[in-house]
Each structure stands twice: as structure tokens, then as C-alpha cells.
Amino acid sequence: KGYVSTRLKAELAEQGIDFITGQRSNMKRQPISSWDRAMLSKRFIIETVFDQQKNMAQIDHTRHRSCISFMVNLMAGLIAYTFLTKKPSIKVTRL
Structure with missing residues (x-):
């Protein structure tokens, strides 16, 4: 939730990473795609x-x-998570 500099965003874009963060009140408004806005929500x-x-x-x-x-600890935790009866889910469809 902190500020990400333009230089850092440019460096990440060179590496093929699209870094999306929410807009803070003191930041300039940047154009954001509807897909990225939905994922932020x-x-x-x-x-x-x-x-x-x-x-x-x-x-x-x-x-x-x-x-x-x-x-072993990581795999055991992931397996235990799959046995939970009520898991949160996101419906993701990209047009």
C-alpha cells in the first residue's frame, strides 16, 4: 500500500512484470485497465x-x-488447506 516510484515500475516493466497498485490520494492518476481494476478489488x-x-x-x-x-511443511499445509470445507473463491473470467 505504499508509494511505488516511476523508476521502479519502469525497471519491473523491462523484466516483464506488470506491477499494479491502488491509487493513493496524493498520487497522480494513472490509467488502469478494467481487468487490473477488478483484480485489485x-x-x-x-x-x-x-x-x-x-x-x-x-x-x-x-x-x-x-x-x-x-x-514437507509447505506441502502438508497445502494438503491440509485442500481439505477445508469452506474456502473463499473468486470467479475469474477474462473476455
């Missing part, structure tokens, strides 16, 4: 999914002793 749902994965599926452990331990 769905950000809350995406953040909710990340929060559920970190808290309920316990993916947020940071002190792994080995890469294998990290991958």
Missing part, C-alpha cells in the same frame, strides 16, 4: 486465502533446519 479475498494458509494450515513456520523440512 479481489485483493481482500486473496489476502484472506493467504491468511488462512498461514494460520490454519500452519505454513508460516520460518526456522526450518533443512530445505526438505521446509518443503
Whole structure:
């Protein structure tokens, strides 16, 4: 939610990354496509999914002793998330 400089946006565009952020009140208005505007409005749902994965599926452990331990914990958390009965979802159709 912070300010992203024009230079940083240009560097990311050179690498093929389209970095989209919301407009702050003190920023100049930039043209934004309707698809990007729709995805920005769905950000809350995406953040909710990340929060559920970190808290309920316990993916947020940071002190792994080995890469294998990290991958096992990550895979176990993702598998546990798939068994949740009520998951948030986004209907995405691009015309």
C-alpha cells in the first residue's frame, strides 16, 4: 500500500512484470485497465486465502533446519488447506 516510484515500475516493466497498485490520494492518476481494476478489488479475498494458509494450515513456520523440512511443511499445509470445507473463491473470467 505504499508509494511505488516511476523508476521502479519502469525497471519491473523491462523484466516483464506488470506491477499494479491502488491509487493513493496524493498520487497522480494513472490509467488502469478494467481487468487490473477488478483484480485489485479481489485483493481482500486473496489476502484472506493467504491468511488462512498461514494460520490454519500452519505454513508460516520460518526456522526450518533443512530445505526438505521446509518443503514437507509447505506441502502438508497445502494438503491440509485442500481439505477445508469452506474456502473463499473468486470467479475469474477474462473476455
